[in-house]
Amino acid sequence: xxxxxxxxxxxxxxxxxxxxxxxxxxxxxxxxxxxxxxxxxxxxxxxxxxxxxxxxxxxxxxxxxxxxxxxxxxxxxxxxxxxxxxxxxxxxxxxxxxxxxxxxxxxxxxxxxxxxxxxxxxxxxxxxxxxxxxxxxxxxxxxxxxxxxxxxxxxxxxxxxxxxxxxxxxxxxxxxxxxxxxxxxxxxxxxxxxxxxxxxxxxxxxxxxxxxxxxxxxxxxxxxxxxx
Numbered sequence: 439x440x441x442x443x444x445x446x447x448x449x450x451x452x453x454x455x456x457x458x459x460x461x462x463x464x465x466x467x468x469x470x471x472x473x474x475x476x477x478x479x480x481x482x483x484x485x486x487x488x489x490x491x492x493x494x495x496x497x498x499x500x501x502x503x504x505x506x507x508x509x510x511x512x513x514x515x516x517x518x519x520x521x522x523x524x525x526x527x528x529x530x531x532x533x534x535x536x537x538x539x540x541x542x543x544x545x546x547x548x549x550x551x552x553x554x555x556x557x558x559x560x561x562x563x564x565x566x567x568x569x570x571x572x573x574x575x576x577x578x579x580x581x582x583x584x585x586x587x588x589x590x591x592x593x594x595x596x597x598x599x600x601x602x603x604x605x606x607x608x609x610x611x612x613x614x615x616x617x618x619x620x621x622x623x624x625x626x627x628x629x630x631x632x633x634x635x636x637x638x639x640x641x642x643x644x645x646x647x648x649x650x651x652x653x654x655x656x657x658x659x660x661x662x663x664x665x666x
Contacts, residue, residue, distance in 0.1 A: 441481060441519075477512075479517070481518050483520050484529070485532050494544065497540060508601065519591060522590070530577070537566065537658060544567065550662070
């Protein structure tokens with residue numbers, strides 16, 4: 439059963455209002471929203487596999503659309519109706535359950551892992567891969583400790599790795615990253631200790647937004663890791 443149009447419209451409205459707030463730090467998300475390339479997919483529950491096939495298909499379609507037109511920034515936000523009463527650890531656990539399900543489907547369908555990134559979550563060059571394109575995830579939920587990660591419903595925002603590599607090649611990435619960091623400090627009062635550059639530390643630890651230490655182990659494995 440697909441989500442009803444009213445729920446879909448409400449999820450879009452709520453996310454657009456959050457991103458459109460003057461204090462929201464991510465200028466990349468603001469740019470994607472302004473360009474009409476921020477897609478919101480409303481789904482039932484983060485603790486259920488009910489919509490996993492729909493979400494995975496959306497990721498494959500998103501990858502194909504990007505390859506056809508790689509201009510600008512774009513994001514796919516999967517907004518779940520619940521659960522909304524979970525803490526950061528539980529959100530992280532459920533987030534990785536959903537990601538594992540999407541990755542298993544991608545492998546079963548025979549999609550290659552994006553050769554530009556690693557499938558090993560402990561590798562500094564790790565990213566997810568769906569439909570042959572690398573993605574990273576920004577998790578949002580009501581009880582996030584970082585203000586920039588707080589949103590009314592659990593949400594996974596999928597961003598294409600390649601679009602940020604293109605920004606690096608164009609010399610625009612560092613300026614955008616500095617702007618986001620400065621805006622995040624203005625919002626939260628301190629710098630996010632989990633942020634790291636791709637290639638310096640695995641981005642997997644950053645996905646949920648929870649503060650973790652060096653002993654944290656990612657609860658994810660991709661069947662294609664040995665061949666990636």
